[in-house]
């Protein structure tokens with residue numbers, strides 16, 4: 004039996020966990036950070052809460068005799084992915100990333116790519132613009148260098164502390180969002196620029212379609228550089244990878 008630890012918090016992790024349930028070749032554990040109050044859990048062994056940094060994760064991998072670590076966390080969950088890389092190296096555990104494909108611009112899109120939030124903020128310019136910020140909570144402070152703009156900030160939970168942006172309105176909402184609602188929201192707020200992270204996935208992509216339909220510019224913050232780890236973007240591909248690991252471990 005191959006012992007697999009899935010680092011979750013995404014639909015990818017849940018889908019993989021659901022596929023491993025009842026497959027007698029795998030003994031899988033799903034790990035969640037504990038951010039969501041009532042997470043939907045597959046009928047699979049799970050644990051909730053941080054490990055205590057990379058050293059804590061390494062201890063866990065060792066104690067649970069994990070053969071394969073699957074990093075199926077959100078593409079912008081940088082800390083846990085960095086910890087996974089260090090812990091896998093330290094314990095000689097096979098590591099793979101399971102993620103969703105990045106969004107790509109299509110015909111009619113007006114996208115500008117930025118490596119990080121601060122460079123997107125700098126490019127907003129001096130003249131006040133109406134900006135829709137959908138980048139989560141953690142990097143909002145980057146926009147404090149350009150406080151003259153009018154911001155509509157959408158997050159799932161309120162940022163703490165609130166960013167020092169005098170012309171801002173906070174909208175607390177959780178996707179999925181419909182194209183119609185996104186268009187109405189951006190039109191009514193007179194949005195000129197949408198700033199977003201390239202999370203990929205379907206739940207929040209309607210904002211990009213709405214921006215295209217309304218001719219709104221999109222500032223797209225790229226995913227953090229991923230290290231040299233095998234990465235898979237479909238359930239079939241990660242399952243094939245696991246089968247290869249199984250044959251290697253138990254020829």
Ligand SMILES: NC(=O)c1ccc[n+]([C@@H]2O[C@H](COP(=O)([O-])OP(=O)(O)OC[C@H]3O[C@@H](n4cnc5c(N)ncnc54)[C@H](OP(=O)(O)O)[C@@H]3O)[C@@H](O)[C@H]2O)c1
Nearest residue numbers: 011012034035036053054055056076077079080081082083
């Ligand atoms: N960042 C996003 O935009 C985003 C969006 C949707 C969902 N999520 C999900 O929400 C969770 C937290 O995201 P984040 O951006 O706060 O992560 P992060 O900054 O990369 O991680 C912060 C700390 O949370 C703990 N942690 C994160 N994921 C964990 C997991 N799957 N199992 C156990 N501990 C975990 C770790 O604590 P220790 O160091 O104590 O181990 C980690 O050091 C992740 O599972 C991620 O997949 C994130």
